[in-house]
Amino acid sequence: MAKMTMVQAINSALDCTMAKDPNVFVMGQDVGYFGGVFRCTEGLYKKYGAHRAIDAPIAEGGIVAAAIGMGVNGLRPVVEMQFADYIYPAIDQIISELARLRHRSGGEYWAPVTVRAPCGGGIRGGQTHSQSPEGIFTHVCGLKTIMPATPYDAKGLLISAIEDDDPVIFFEPKRIYNGPFYGHGSVDQKSWNAHPAGEVPEGHYTIPIGKASIWQEGSDVTVLTYGTMVHVAEAAIKASGINAELIDLRSLLPLDTETITASVAKTGRCVIIHEATRTSGFGAELVAEVQEACFWHLKAPIERVTGWDTPYPHAFEWEYFPSQTRIIEALQRTLETN
Amino acid sequence: MTETDQKAEPAYKSRLFVPKASSRPGSPPDFSTLNIPAAGAAPKPDINCNALDIQDLAYSLIRVLDDKGCAVGPWQPEIQTDELLKGLRHMVHVRAYDDRMFRMQRQGKLSFYMKCTGEEAIAVAQAMALESGDMLFPSYRQQGLLFVRERSLVDMMCHCISNARDNLKGRQMPVFYSWKEGNFFSISGNLATQYSQAVGWAMASAYKGESHIASAWVGDGSTAEADFHHALLFAATYQAPVILNVVNNQWAISTPQSFASAGTTFAARGIGFNIPSLRVDGNDFLAVYAVTKWAAERARLGYGPTFIEQFTYRTEGHSTSDNPDAYRAAGEGKAWPLGDPIERLKQHLISLGVWSEEQHTALAEELAASVTKDWKEAISYGSLDEGPHWPIPTMFEDVFKEMPDHLRKQRQQMGI
Numbered sequence A: 001m002a003k004m005t006m007v008q009a010i011n012s013a014l015d016c017t018m019a020k021d022p023n024v025f026v027m028g029q030d031v032g033y034f035g036g037v038f039r040c041t042e043g044l045y046k047k048y049g050a051h052r053a054i055d056a057p058i059a060e061g062g063i064v065a066a067a068i069g070m071g072v073n074g075l076r077p078v079v080e081m082q083f084a085d086y087i088y089p090a091i092d093q094i095i096s097e098l099a100r101l102r103h104r105s106g107g108e109y110w111a112p113v114t115v116r117a118p119c120g121g122g123i124r125g126g127q128t129h130s131q132s133p134e135g136i137f138t139h140v141c142g143l144k145t146i147m148p149a150t151p152y153d154a155k156g157l158l159i160s161a162i163e164d165d166d167p168v169i170f171f172e173p174k175r176i177y178n179g180p181f182y183g184h185g186s187v188d189q190k191s192w193n194a195h196p197a198g199e200v201p202e203g204h205y206t207i208p209i210g211k212a213s214i215w216q217e218g219s220d221v222t223v224l225t226y227g228t229m230v231h232v233a234e235a236a237i238k239a240s241g242i243n244a245e246l247i248d249l250r251s252l253l254p255l256d257t258e259t260i261t262a263s264v265a266k267t268g269r270c271v272i273i274h275e276a277t278r279t280s281g282f283g284a285e286l287v288a289e290v291q292e293a294c295f296w297h298l299k300a301p302i303e304r305v306t307g308w309d310t311p312y313p314h315a316f317e318w319e320y321f322p323s324q325t326r327i328i329e330a331l332q333r334t335l336e337t338n
Numbered sequence B: 001m002t003e004t005d006q007k008a009e010p011a012y013k014s015r016l017f018v019p020k021a022s023s024r025p026g027s028p029p030d031f032s033t034l035n036i037p038a039a040g041a042a043p044k045p046d047i048n049c050n051a052l053d054i055q056d057l058a059y060s061l062i063r064v065l066d067d068k069g070c071a072v073g074p075w076q077p078e079i080q081t082d083e084l085l086k087g088l089r090h091m092v093h094v095r096a097y098d099d100r101m102f103r104m105q106r107q108g109k110l111s112f113y114m115k116c117t118g119e120e121a122i123a124v125a126q127a128m129a130l131e132s133g134d135m136l137f138p139s140y141r142q143q144g145l146l147f148v149r150e151r152s153l154v155d156m157m158c159h160c161i162s163n164a165r166d167n168l169k170g171r172q173m174p175v176f177y178s179w180k181e182g183n184f185f186s187i188s189g190n191l192a193t194q195y196s197q198a199v200g201w202a203m204a205s206a207y208k209g210e211s212h213i214a215s216a217w218v219g220d221g222s223t224a225e226a227d228f229h230h231a232l233l234f235a236a237t238y239q240a241p242v243i244l245n246v247v248n249n250q251w252a253i254s255t256p257q258s259f260a261s262a263g264t265t266f267a268a269r270g271i272g273f274n275i276p277s278l279r280v281d282g283n284d285f286l287a288v289y290a291v292t293k294w295a296a297e298r299a300r301l302g303y304g305p306t307f308i309e310q311f312t313y314r315t316e317g318h319s320t321s322d323n324p325d326a327y328r329a330a331g332e333g334k335a336w337p338l339g340d341p342i343e344r345l346k347q348h349l350i351s352l353g354v355w356s357e358e359q360h361t362a363l364a365e366e367l368a369a370s371v372t373k374d375w376k377e378a379i380s381y382g383s384l385d386e387g388p389h390w391p392i393p394t395m396f397e398d399v400f401k402e403m404p405d406h407l408r409k410q411r412q413q414m415g416i
């Protein structure tokens, strides 16, 4: 097995699926000759040519609309939004068209489009290079929404997404493109080289969409999170000394409610963490699920640790981010209640 | 996951057309296909012309300065030499500022920076051709507008390093300036959004019976966004007093202009909307100034919008995150056949006998020193890494006019 960063793992997923199926192609701004501003499509242009690693005009709505048309005509488009923040110009095509095509046409038409988008903060990107808009998409009927936390998962999930006949929004937490991250700028960025999840098979493999992974088992409290925050949560749990069960959701929709509820039924406590803003964020959905399914098991109110309800600030990234400190406080609060 | 379409099929013999770049690394720069008419050749139409009368101007190139630095032809603007000297000074100043900030980014003092090297004439000449009450809707490469409007460089720098004197309170990335006092609209990270907003601002000016006009800038790549097309449609429909500029600097990060121009000029796009459309040599200070004056007068007198393609070249990388040698021929910027805007205006002023190489060198030195002084002052108010910054709780302000309870609670949760 090779060691890969998340960027390399994504690249490898694209390469594997393109090699296997001539209907798969990538399209987006700077994805062709240049190999993508984050290098996720590097080498594909050389290997597959300009008509399969397709550079696109700066028109996200146009890119998604074209992908829908190409998808309807038998292809499997994988499109890149240069930053998740720039998915908004494409939102009508995604929400009104891509997501609903199968349903509105009585099952006659569908477009197996995968929309890849680097999301999240911690790279000094200010308010338009840092957002986590996953909650917008899980609210839409007909989209699968994924966010991996490791190179291994990123590759397996991306291959599943591309091979899936439904549209998938695939968020890539760019803060962990090159290594895990433990919650503060002053903590050195670790490399995936030293991390078990950096072991990635070269060939084709899949990870099922809709299955969470139990990152670490524990008995006192269930921590639900995904993306970059899995690593921050892991570090916070370690620092707190609390025996927490950490669940990486991986797939937000469909959601693995079985794994979640089994865990909360066992621990009786639940802390939910995400980087996206709080109000109407995906955490709210998780709270509702957990309390519906586990109300009689709960020993404490469910806690949420999230980004604040403000645009992402350039100068105050670490104060905006759910920090280890905030996570530890939440863990301790839930344990105080009997 | 399904099993459909998973068996490998023979690869298609693709007939899909994908545009090519003007150059790629390893090949020599080649601008031989550019059609560059002689300076002075383009006619100057009446300001009440309509789009079809002047459609040739959307395909040619308005140029005033010839290769020797002489001003020729009907587009020679009425402008005093001391104004030209001022324009030169602003351009040299912008370049000194860019160089300094770029170096500071490389030293880790700011998180990001974008230069406008080679494009200085556009923002500087256009700002000088407009009036102070006119509203500017820029993209991130028109820092020259701020120089002409006399924004303090120290304040610009304080914004770029998010310190305690940043007028944007540490919330925006470097170069996303905003300056209400100077009628300079807040720059968005989302490309082209300002373009149609500028039209709306101009519609309001007409609605209120005022004579202020708006001017907007967008890059060649950004013309692909829907907001660009909305701008042309609304400007044409309501005959809004607006100048819509496309800064065609040939590249959008690694993507050549051929991915948005559809094989024709950008100016040509205005004709379909029945908007008088011109293409101008963006490295020719006099031509840019003249065309902008003409367009501004049209707008002010109620003849509606003008669409201008500023034909230029992005000499440097896209931003500090970019390596242009990875996607275009080395030395392409030097091979740009329309030269450097500062050099060309300098040559013109020398040929008029009002400027000299010695004066020019002294000016560049003076402005580099003054930028250094400004930088020292700016960091005395705080730096990105060490602060002081705005107090952290201020991040909860300005989300709404009055802070709602949920934000107040979140601020309290921060312990403040």
Ligand SMILES: Cc1ncc(C[n+]2csc(CCOP(=O)(O)OP(=O)(O)O)c2C)c(N)n1
Pocket (backbone or CB within 6 Å): A029, A058, A082, A083, A086, A089, B141, B189, B190, B191, B218, B219, B220, B221, B222, B223, B247, B249, B251, B252, B253, B314, B318
């Ligand atoms: C809606 C949106 N999509 C993508 C981007 C990422 N992006 C930033 S600048 C840029 C290239 C812009 O090129 P152009 O409009 O030609 O302007 P130039 O940088 O050449 O001045 C891209 C793709 C963005 N900022 N906004």
